[in-house]
Structure formats: structure tokens, C-alpha cells
Amino acid sequence: MKKRNLFAALMLSSLLFLGACSSDEGSATEPTSGADQVTIESIKDAGVLKVGVKEDVPNFGLKNTETGEIEGFEIDIAKKLAEDILGDPDAIELTPVTAKTRGPLLDNGEVDMIIATFTVTDERKETYNFTDAYYEDAVGLLVKKDKNYEGLKDMDGATIGVSQSSTTADAIKAEAEQYDITMDFSEYATYPEIKAALDSGRVDAFSVDRSILAGYLDDSTVILPDRFATQDYGIATKKSNTELAEHVNELITTWGEDGTLDGLVSEWGLNE
Known part of the structure; x- marks a missing residue:
């Protein structure tokens, strides 16, 4: 009986010791709030x-x-x-x-x-x-010249290509309400993908900040005069x-x- 009790006591002590070591290791590896700070x-x-x-x-x-x-x-x-x-x-x-x-x-x-x-x-x-x-900019629209769009007001029912997780779609929706028009949006990961979608006819317009659109202008496209939703970078x-x-x-x-x-x-x- 004494041997059993002694064995149980030794086992309990070992478990408590291992638990303490495990707890100490966890504390040591936890990053402090300052560890992730960039100064x-x-x-x-x-x-x-x-x-x-x-x-x-x-x-x-x-x-x-x-x-x-x-x-x-x-x-x-x-x-x-x-x-x-x-x-x-x-x-x-x-x-x-x-x-x-x-x-x-x-x-x-x-x-x-x-x-x-x-x-x-x-x-x-x-x-x-x-x-x-x-830098300060404004949202704009890049379209194909042969569409003959003069501005956002002409684009009821159009599909607009925008960047994923950008604020562009919300800006266009707010502006479109003034003209009582609606449109669809297609999101893309990169600007070249949106331009490719415009060139292939999958979207009717490429929308992002006007200074960015200027870099994607070519002989077949035009930036419409619309300027809305000032963007501060x-x-x-x-x-x-x-x-x-x-x-x-x-x-x-x-x-x-x-x-x-x-x-x-x-x-x-x-x-x-």
C-alpha cells in the first residue's frame, strides 16, 4: 500500500513539474506588446x-x-x-x-x-x-471611344471594372444616385486585369483614380470628364x-x- 502511494505521489510530482515547464515555455514564447512594434x-x-x-x-x-x-x-x-x-x-x-x-x-x-x-x-x-x-486625386472613368459615352449619366446598366477592396464602387454608386441610374460592378485583383477586361468588352468602363487611369490610356480609350469622390493618398x-x-x-x-x-x-x- 505504501509503495502504491509513493508511486502515485511521484507520478503527481512529475506531472506538476512538466506542467510548470510547459507553462514557462508558453510564457517565454508569447510576444510582448512591444515585440511587434516598429520604431x-x-x-x-x-x-x-x-x-x-x-x-x-x-x-x-x-x-x-x-x-x-x-x-x-x-x-x-x-x-x-x-x-x-x-x-x-x-x-x-x-x-x-x-x-x-x-x-x-x-x-x-x-x-x-x-x-x-x-x-x-x-x-x-x-x-x-x-x-x-x-497626393490628392479623384475617381474617374476610362471607356472605349466607340461607346460614345459622354459621362457617367450615359452609363445606366453598364458594367464597371474596379479593383478588389477599393472604395471606387461606393464612390460611383453615390454619384450614380444623382442621375437615378444603376450599374453592375466586376472586381479584379490588378489594374492590368481591369484594362484587359475593358479591351475584351467584359466591362464597359475601367474606374479608379484619374491619375492611375492616365497610365492606361491608349488610342482606343478616353477618360471621361467626370470627377467625383476626392481621394487623399x-x-x-x-x-x-x-x-x-x-x-x-x-x-x-x-x-x-x-x-x-x-x-x-x-x-x-x-x-x-
């Missing part, structure tokens, strides 16, 4: 600024097929930020994003910030930090990364006041 210091320690950018938007962020490099207005902003923080404009790691993937990539820490024609809205401000606008960071957000916003404000941003806008032909 100016952590970027300096890493030696690289990780930025989510577009690679399919002419003049903003477009992959050069000859060099394989992504080039554009927003890439130059990223380089200026890297120069300020790290002293080297080339100390950047660019990750291509779409309207659908940019949020998740920022959420999971694969990028430090997003500079990718990211429109600032009150709803998005609840999830991310945004800088003041570095801001640099997005995670809500917890307040120090980084404040620093980047200070730079954007300074560059807006001293003409740096205007110079880049002109350089990339974006002053419509």
Missing part, C-alpha cells in the same frame, strides 16, 4: 525600411520590365524616407501589394508601412495610422506604431511645405 530604432537596427508599394500603376509604382526595378512617385517617397531614417535612399525593401493585400501585409508585419495609392477614409483610420495626404502604418507614424507625418508635412512633393509630382507628370 525608428528598430528600423535602424534592421538596416532596411520595408515598404509595400504598387507595381502596376504607371508613374506611382510600376515595374520596369528591362531592369526589374519598381519605379515611380511613391517609390521616390519611400527612398526619401529611407534616406532620412537610414542615411541611404537605397536601404529599402519593396514588396508589391494590391488593394486587397496591402492591409494584411501591414497587419502581419511583412512591411513597415504602405505607400501604395492608399486612400485615407474615416473607416480606415480606425484600423491604421495615416499621414496627411501626399496617405502613408499607412500599424496603429501601434505611433512613433513611426508621427515621424513620417512630420516629414510629409515638411516636404509638402518646402515644395519637395510638388517637385516629385511634376517629375512624374502627375500634376493633372
Whole structure:
């Protein structure tokens, strides 16, 4: 009887010991709230600024097929930020994003910030930090010339191609209500896909911000005169990364006041 009791006691002690070890391991591996924070210091320690950018938007962020490099207005902003923080404009790691993937990539820490024609809205401000606008645009419509559309008012029943997870469809619906018309929407992952859908007749119009549409103009298309839903582009960071957000916003404000941003806008032909 004593042997049985001794064996049971030893087993219980072993289980308690293993449980304590398991609990300690769990505590040790759980990240602290500060572990996921991106700060100016952590970027300096890493030696690289990780930025989510577009690679399919002419003049903003477009992959050069000859060099394989992504080039554009927003890439130059990223380089200026890297120069300020790290002293080297080339100390950047660019990750291509779409309207659908940019949020998740920022959420999971694969990028430090997003500079990718990211429109600032009150709803998005609840999830991310945004800088003041570095560029202002408006939603537009790219159509085939042979459709003879003069404006949105002529497009009752049309199918509009838009980007996934963008604010474009809502902007068009709000504008369409003024004309008492309705339309259908088809979502696509990338802008080239929307342009291909327009060329093949699967959609009647390609809608996104006008400056982006300008990069997809050709001899068969025209941008209609409609301008609606002003779009302010801001640099997005995670809500917890307040120090980084404040620093980047200070730079954007300074560059807006001293003409740096205007110079880049002109350089990339974006002053419509």
C-alpha cells in the first residue's frame, strides 16, 4: 500500500513539474506588446525600411520590365524616407501589394508601412495610422471611344471594372444616385486585369483614380470628364506604431511645405 502511494505521489510530482515547464515555455514564447512594434530604432537596427508599394500603376509604382526595378512617385517617397531614417535612399525593401493585400501585409508585419495609392477614409483610420495626404486625386472613368459615352449619366446598366477592396464602387454608386441610374460592378485583383477586361468588352468602363487611369490610356480609350469622390493618398502604418507614424507625418508635412512633393509630382507628370 505504501509503495502504491509513493508511486502515485511521484507520478503527481512529475506531472506538476512538466506542467510548470510547459507553462514557462508558453510564457517565454508569447510576444510582448512591444515585440511587434516598429520604431525608428528598430528600423535602424534592421538596416532596411520595408515598404509595400504598387507595381502596376504607371508613374506611382510600376515595374520596369528591362531592369526589374519598381519605379515611380511613391517609390521616390519611400527612398526619401529611407534616406532620412537610414542615411541611404537605397536601404529599402519593396514588396508589391494590391488593394486587397496591402492591409494584411501591414497587419502581419511583412512591411513597415504602405505607400501604395492608399486612400485615407474615416473607416480606415480606425484600423491604421495615416499621414496627411501626399497626393490628392479623384475617381474617374476610362471607356472605349466607340461607346460614345459622354459621362457617367450615359452609363445606366453598364458594367464597371474596379479593383478588389477599393472604395471606387461606393464612390460611383453615390454619384450614380444623382442621375437615378444603376450599374453592375466586376472586381479584379490588378489594374492590368481591369484594362484587359475593358479591351475584351467584359466591362464597359475601367474606374479608379484619374491619375492611375492616365497610365492606361491608349488610342482606343478616353477618360471621361467626370470627377467625383476626392481621394487623399496617405502613408499607412500599424496603429501601434505611433512613433513611426508621427515621424513620417512630420516629414510629409515638411516636404509638402518646402515644395519637395510638388517637385516629385511634376517629375512624374502627375500634376493633372
